[in-house]
Structures are given as structure tokens and as C-alpha cells.
Amino acid sequence: MSSFGFTVHARDGAARTGAITTPRGEIRTPAFMPVGTAGTVKAMYPEQVKALGADIVLGNTYHLMLRPGAERVARLGGLHRMMRWDGPILTDSGGFQVMSLAGLRKLSETGVVFQSHIDGSRHEMTPERSIEIQTLLGADIQMQLDECVRLPAPREEVEKAMRLSLRWAERCRTAFGSQPGRALFGIVQGGTDEALRVESAKDLVSLDLGGYAVGGLAVGEPQADMLRMIETVEPHLPTAKPRYLMGVGTPDDIAQAVRRGIDMFDCVMPTRAGRHGMAYTRHGRVNLKNARFAEDIRPLDEASSCAASRDYSRAYLHHLVRSGEILGMMLLTWSNLAYYQDLMAGLRAAIRDGRLEDHLAEIREGWARGEA
Numbered sequence: 175m176s177s178f179g180f181t182v183h184a185r186d187g188a189a190r191t192g193a194i195t196t197p198r199g200e201i202r203t204p205a206f207m208p209v210g211t212a213g214t215v216k217a218m219y220p221e222q223v224k225a226l227g228a229d230i231v232l233g234n235t236y237h238l239m240l241r242p243g244a245e246r247v248a249r250l251g252g253l254h255r256m257m258r259w260d261g262p263i264l265t266d267s268g269g270f271q272v273m274s275l276a277g278l279r280k281l282s283e284t285g286v287v288f289q290s291h292i293d294g295s296r297h298e299m300t301p302e303r304s305i306e307i308q309t310l311l312g313a314d315i316q317m318q319l320d321e322c323v324r325l326p327a328p329r330e331e332v333e334k335a336m337r338l339s340l341r342w343a344e345r346c347r348t349a350f351g352s353q354p355g356r357a358l359f360g361i362v363q364g365g366t367d368e369a370l371r372v373e374s375a376k377d378l379v380s381l382d383l384g385g386y387a388v389g390g391l392a393v394g395e396p397q398a399d400m401l402r403m404i405e406t407v408e409p410h411l412p413t414a415k416p417r418y419l420m421g422v423g424t425p426d427d428i429a430q431a432v433r434r435g436i437d438m439f440d441c442v443m444p445t446r447a448g449r450h451g452m453a454y455t456r457h458g459r460v461n462l463k464n465a466r467f468a469e470d471i472r473p474l475d476e477a478s479s480c481a482a483s484r485d486y487s488r489a490y491l492h493h494l495v496r497s498g499e500i501l502g503m504m505l506l507t508w509s510n511l512a513y514y515q516d517l518m519a520g521l522r523a524a525i526r527d528g529r530l531e532d533h534l535a536e537i538r539e540g541w542a543r544g545e546a
């Protein structure tokens with residue numbers, strides 16, 4: 175069983191490119207991690223996700239504990255075997271989804287009691303149960319249970335949640351124990367308060383975890399606030415451990431966060447937008463619902479290595495989206511994930527070659543110029 179590790183291969187300013195090594199393969203960083211909430215990257219075959227260049231996918235403790243159940247997934251051989259994904263999997267701890275999806279929630283020092291949004295059944299999520307579930311699923315990277323506060327919020331509420339998350343991080347570390355080849359990541363909280371962010375980062379780093387996520391962002395705050403919090407936290411995170419910005423983001427969010435030293439990203443945007451007719455391309459966003467595409471024979475991107483982006487006309491995609499055809503969701507999800515992986519590959523190469531600033535100017539010019 176090889177170990178879990180992280181190596182930085184090159185730097186360009188605060189940006190880094192490198193690789194996370196796991197027994198199930200390496201993760202090239204900066205990395206975008208497609209979200210596979212309920213054990214599937216929606217509308218995609220796992221082989222397609224792998225072929226696009228994704229090294230790792232995400233699963234959700236909250237969804238999988240409710241259906242099909244963590245113990246059942248373990249009896250079925252674990253999440254990797256069930257969904258036929260042989261690369262690394264990161265699972266979120268469930269607290270964020272409980273607070274955003276579940277009914278009748280009661281939060282205490284122990285954990286959170288909640289009602290399933292599926293059938294109303296009662297459940298309790300504690301730091302210990304979250305780690306137990308993530309271990310039953312077989313996750314290679316496990317996230318601490320945390321409390322993420324929606325912004326804007328009163329400082330005392332943010333402070334209380336940040337301190338609770340720190341205590342839960344310690345309990346998660348104890349529950350995680352020793353799992354060779356796997357890592358437990360802490361989650362920095364603190365809203366948009368710089369002092370709280372620094373305290374959270376410093377106390378988490380003292381726990382010597384496998385990596386550090388910046389949470390509590392992409393929850394309604396302006397991009398400038400998000401970037402300011404990254405700049406506040408980054409100097410207090412060890413350079414030799416991966417940094418993961420949770421729930422982020424648009425291509426521009428990702429590019430700006432890579433520039434500030436973030437290594438890992440996840441976001442439902444490319445998959446969710448694809449299901450709703452929106453394409454992300456190097457020319458910016460293209461809304462295929464728009465009637466102006468009804469007879470546009472051009473593909474989304476003739477230079478793309480992805481067949482969905484290169485071989486299908488906008489007119490056909492417009493027709494599929496307007497008709498609510500499943501193939502429309504499939505092709506646009508495929509195309510969007512291909513674009514996101516191409517974006518990450520371009521960022522990695524630019525950092526390696528020491529030309530990140532020029533590359534960022536080029537891609538932002540492409541987005542601004544819009545379609546050819």
C-alpha cells in the first residue's frame with residue numbers, strides 16, 4: 175500500500191503545479207474535481223470522465239448515507255467498485271449538505287440531527303459518524319465535519335461556527351486514526367473576517383492534517399471577498415500540503431485562485447450548467463437556449479479535443495436543449511467538463527513554463543472577446 179503524498183514541481187509567483195500521490199493514482203495539480211454527488215458524475219460515463227483528464231472525482235457523504243446507505247456501499251465493495259471509478263475519490267463530510275438540503279436540523283456540540291430530504295427519516299451526523307461513513311465508502315481523501323455559515327452573517331455567528339469546526343476537526347482526526355494511503359483534510363472557516371480566518375488556519379495546521387481546504391466561501395460573497403480571504407489564509411498554510419478551495423467555481427474564479435496558491439477545486443457549475451443548456455468555452459459562456467443558435471452550424475469549439483465541443487453544431491445543441499432531450503444534457507456536460515479540464519491543463523503548463531500571467535491575460539481576453 176503506497177502512501178499519500180504531495181510534491182510541488184514548479185512555482186510561478188504564489189501559484190504552484192505538482193502532484194498528489196495516492197495508492198489509486200496521482201492527481202495533477204492544480205486540479206478540477208468533477209462532482210459525483212450520489213456516486214455518479216451526472217450524465218457522464220466514468221470512462222468519459224477519465225478520458226477528459228480528470229484524475230479524481232467527488233462523492234457526497236450526505237447523499238450516499240441516505241441512499242443507498244454507507245454500510246450498503248461497503249457491502250457492495252465500496253464506492254470505487256460500485257461506480258467503476260478506479261482513481262482517487264474525495265468525499266465531503268456532509269455538514270454543508272445537511273445545512274443546505276436537510277429538514278428540521280438541530281445543531282449541537284455533539285453534531286447535527288436532521289431529517290432526510292428524501293423520506294423525512296431522522297439521522298445524526300457527528301464528526302465520528304462522518305469519518306465512519308467516508309471510511310465505509312472507501313474515500314481516499316476525507317473531509318472533516320465542519321459548520322459552514324451562509325454569508326453575510328453576524329461576526330459572532332461566524333466565530334461560533336469556526337470554533338465548533340476546530341473542535342470537530344480534532345474529533346475527526348481521532349476518528350480517522352491511521353489509514354495508510356488516505357488523507358484527512360481540515361477546513362478553514364471564518365467567513366470574511368481576517369482575524370477569524372488566520373486563527374482557524376493556524377489552529378488547523380497545528381493538527382498536522384493531510385491537506386487544508388478553504389471552506390465557507392462561494393456561499394454568496396463577492397469574488398473580491400473570496401480572493402481576499404485566500405490571500406489572508408494562504409501564508410498560514412504549509413507549502414508542502416495541498417490547498418483545496420471548496421465549491422469553486424467559474425473559470426475566472428479558478429484562474430484567480432490558482433494565481434493565489436490554491437491546488438484543488440470542485441464545483442457543480444460545469445455539470446449543472448450543462449444540464450440547463452449553458453456551455454463554458456474558451457470564448458466565454460454560450461447559452462444554447464438562445465434562438466440565435468437555431469441555424470448556427472458552427473460547433474462550440476472547432477479546436478477542442480472533445481467530440482461534444484467539436485463535432486456537433488450549435489443548431490443541433492440548441493434543438494436538443496429546447497426539446498429537453500437527454501442527449502443535450504449529455505453533450506453539454508461532456509463539453510463543459512472537457513473545457514474545465516483543458517483550463518486546468520493550460521494552467522499547469524503555464525505555471526511549469528513560468529508564463530502564468532501571460533496565460534491568464536490570454537484566456538481572459540478569449541472570454542471577453544466572446545464567440546468568434
Ligand SMILES: CCCSCc1cc(N)cc2c(=O)[nH]c(N)nc12
Nearest residue numbers: 232266270322389390391392420421
Ligand atoms: C461535493 C461538494 C464538495 S464542496 C461543498 C462545499 C462548498 C462550499 N462552498 C463550502 C463548503 C464548506 O465550507 N464546507 C464543506 N464541508 N463543504 C463545502
